[in-house]
Amino acid sequence: xxxxxxxxxxxxxxxxxxxxxxxxxxxxxxxxxxxxxxxxxxxxxxxxxxxxxxxxxxxxxxxxxxxxxxxxxxxxxxxxxxxxxxxxxxxxxxxxxxxxxxxxxxxxxxxxxxxxxxxxxxxxxxxxxxxxxxxxxxxxxxxxxxxxxxxxxxxxxxxxxxxxxxxxxxxxxxxxxxxxxxxxxxxxxxxxxxxxxxxxxxxxxxxxxxxxxxxxxxxxxxxxxxxxxxxxxxxxxxxxxx
Numbered sequence: 135x136x137x138x139x140x141x142x143x144x145x146x147x148x149x150x151x152x153x154x155x156x157x158x159x160x161x162x163x164x165x166x167x168x169x170x171x172x173x174x175x176x177x178x179x180x181x182x183x184x185x186x187x188x189x190x191x192x193x194x195x196x197x198x199x200x201x202x203x204x205x206x207x208x209x210x211x212x213x214x215x216x217x218x219x220x221x222x223x224x225x226x227x228x229x230x231x232x233x234x235x236x237x238x239x240x241x242x243x244x245x246x247x248x249x250x251x252x253x254x255x256x257x258x259x260x261x262x263x264x265x266x267x268x269x270x271x272x273x274x275x276x277x278x279x280x281x282x283x284x285x286x287x288x289x290x291x292x293x294x295x296x297x298x299x300x301x302x303x304x305x306x307x308x309x310x311x312x313x314x315x316x317x318x319x320x321x322x323x324x325x326x327x328x329x330x331x332x333x334x335x336x337x338x339x340x341x342x343x344x345x346x347x348x349x350x351x352x353x354x355x356x357x358x359x360x361x362x363x364x365x366x367x368x369x370x371x372x373x374x375x376x
Contacts, residue, residue: 137309138316140270140279145309147283148257151290152302162291174285175350178262181277182343185269189336200330203371204337208345210371211338211364216357224259224359231255235296249297253304257286258311261358262346265339267312268365271319272332278343279312331369338368 162170186204190197215221234252257263262285266278286308293301324332342361349356 138267138270138276138313138320139274140266140276141309141312141316143276144257144263144266144279144283144286144312145305147280147287148253148290148305148308149302151287152294152299152305154287155291155294156299158291161295162288167288170284170288171350174281175347177281178278178350179344179347181281182340182347185275185340185343186337188275189333189340191333199375200333200337203334203375204341204368207334207338207368207371208341208361208364211362211367212357212360214363214367215360218363220359220362221357224261227255227259247300249293249300250303253290253293253297253301254307256289257304257308260285261362262343263308263312264315264362265342265365267315268319269336269339270312271316272324272327273336275336278339327369328372331372334368334372335365338364 186201189204190200192200231252234248234255237248260282262278263282266276266280266282269275270279290301327335342358342364345356345361346358348354349358
């Protein structure tokens with residue numbers, strides 16, 4: 135059973151970021167960090183639009199119908215996520231990671247375990263990663279995880295300055311976690327979905343990815359985790375509307 139491409143790229147990105155961070159004595163300048171942030175935001179937005187474009191097919195009316203379904207999926211998915219408290223769970227994981235970072239700074243003897251926990255939580259809980267793993271498993275669209283690999287590599291430049299090499303060990307849970315999601319989507323979800331339902335998931339995922347750029351560019355705060363159920367709502371709406 136091959137390991138999903140996106141999960142491998144994400145893990146390699148983390149390891150590469152750790153290697154560069156340990157090799158460089160100076161952290162990247164603020165100008166360099168801003169350049170990469172803008173590049174990542176632009177790539178995420180472009181890949182989101184591209185996935186929407188690839189997911190819409192047929193006549194003008196059918197494309198319009200699919201676009202409406204994708205939009206409604208994101209709206210209903212957000213409220214489903216809010217009811218299920220997805221963002222609250224995401225915030226809790228963020229606080230756990232922050233506590234691990236603080237503990238490592240206070241107690242150097244526990245640095246290895248704290249580094250592993252903090253980085254693994256942050257890298258695995260990212261909504262872009264979950265969306266990327268699902269689209270990789272359903273359609274082979276691994277590009278969101280490739281973008282996330284760049285984000286994680288940049289984050290790792292700073293983490294290795296705090297935690298040293300143990301931070302790089304977080305590449306393993308990232309590889310396992312996103313591989314499980316991708317393989318689960320490929321073998322246990324995709325066979326039971328029609329082409330139209332798969333396309334609706336792709337369009338909804340593209341819309342959510344476009345919303346993620348709002349956070350990347352720091353335009354405003356968005357409860358990104360609450361949008362994840364949109365990928366479940368999309369095929370349901372497609373089946374009901376079809």
